[in-house]
Amino acid sequence: MSKLIHYRDKCIGCGICYEMQQDLWRMSKRDGKATLIKAEKKNKTFVLEIKEWDKALAAEVAVACPVKIIKLS
Ligand code: SF4
Numbered sequence: 001m002s003k004l005i006h007y008r009d010k011c012i013g014c015g016i017c018y019e020m021q022q023d024l025w026r027m028s029k030r031d032g033k034a035t036l037i038k039a040e041k042k043n044k045t046f047v048l049e050i051k052e053w054d055k056a057l058a059a060e061v062a063v064a065c066p067v068k069i070i071k072l073s
Contacts, residue, residue, distance in 0.1 A: 002050050002055050002072055004062075004071070005045050005046070005070070006039060006045060006046040008069075016064050017064070024037055024048070025037065036048050058070075
């Protein structure tokens with residue numbers, strides 16, 4: 001199982017992650033940042049275990065994020 005890690009406080013709200021992978025992301029109406037759906041908060045990050053079939057696209061999303069705050073481990 002792979003983990004997706006989001007450094008949410010550094011998000012600039014561009015919406016690319018949401019546009020690319022709507023199953024995992026939504027945009028917050030409250031602060032305009034991306035939210036990793038059902039992720040667990042760990043210190044300043046949000047962590048989500050993702051399914052094997054979501055992994056390839058999640059890796060593309062991580063590369064596409066302009067501020068590089070999405071990590072796949
Ligand atoms: S792609 Fe990166 S900066 Fe843009 S909304 Fe998603 S997490 Fe935030």
